[in-house]
Amino acid sequence: MRVGILYSRIRRDEKLLLEELRDRGHDVEKIDVRKQRFGLESTTADVADLDIVVDRCLSTSRSLYATKFLDSYGVPVVNSPETGDVCADKAKNSLALAEADVPTPATEVAFTKEAAMEAIEEFGYPCVLKPIVGSWGRLMAKIDTRSAAEAILEHKETLGHYEHKVFYVQEFVDKPGRDIRVVAVDGEPVAAMTRSSEHWLTNAAKGGTTESFDLDDRALELVERASEAVGGGMLGVDLMEVGGEGSGEYTVHEVNHTVEFKALTEASDVDVPARVVDWLETKAEAFAADGGDAGGDSDGDTNAADDSTDADEVVA
């Protein structure tokens, strides 16, 4: 098959994926989004005849817009822009999980520091303040006191990007020093690991240590439901064990849409890139059978090959 990779950085994750695709004889078209333009009718990117495009953009905005444009040309793209839209925004993410009755930490959004302070006081201390867009544990605050809350809110309001004026306040979940990351494809787990740390943030990016984790039936069910809640795709589902390690009760705090898997590849016995490519092959076949609409929301009524034009004709 002919696979497009949307990217602006080739990290270890992308290298693993490229290696696996090429080893299987697939034709790979690397699309550096920094060099492309996306018009209303077509793009400078060579997307003609692609059986599937995998979004590996590290930047949320690039990911959201590039996938949306490709989808509008009828190019099969995973994850879908709809999934990206929900996963990229923590508020939308929380709402989607809650609407699907997936247990998720109590969350409130407020738009002024006064309203945010009221939410914080109602949650009590400690509670958590997160940016609505962001990853790797950046700019996350565990708030222990009212004076800390006042300082953080003022800093965010004064210094922050406008998105930092959307205050996302969440209950503090007293997890057992670890959380669980599951990489799943359309709800089916590929592999899972725990991320442990003495620090309240356990992200691998923050130096948390990782270990393979066996999912029980409840976790399997929640991964499937959380995936469905955000529109499916290749996802990183993050769970915390409520009630302690091995309690079998979980809360899903986040679903990530351009998931990194290198840490999981190292922590588990599973060949994650191979499983991901298995899924891409199945997905591409399904797109072809459905005329470009394999489970996504694309209209599927146009074909990239038919619509692609020379770069000069692109509406910039």
Added chain:
Amino acid sequence: MTTDTDPVLAEDPITGEEIELPADVEVGEIIDSPVTGTELEVISLDPVTLEEAPELEEDWGE
């Protein structure tokens, strides 16, 4: 004669020193400079050219 498993040599754009890259290096790949630890991006393969990688931005992540 070189083979596809030979390491690739390139100039570190910050220090000017010659550095060794893996044979399977890709355009767009991010590598850590063995000299300074700075993130470098592979801009082209023929010849292999490196530039300092863009700073992480606020909306970057998974």
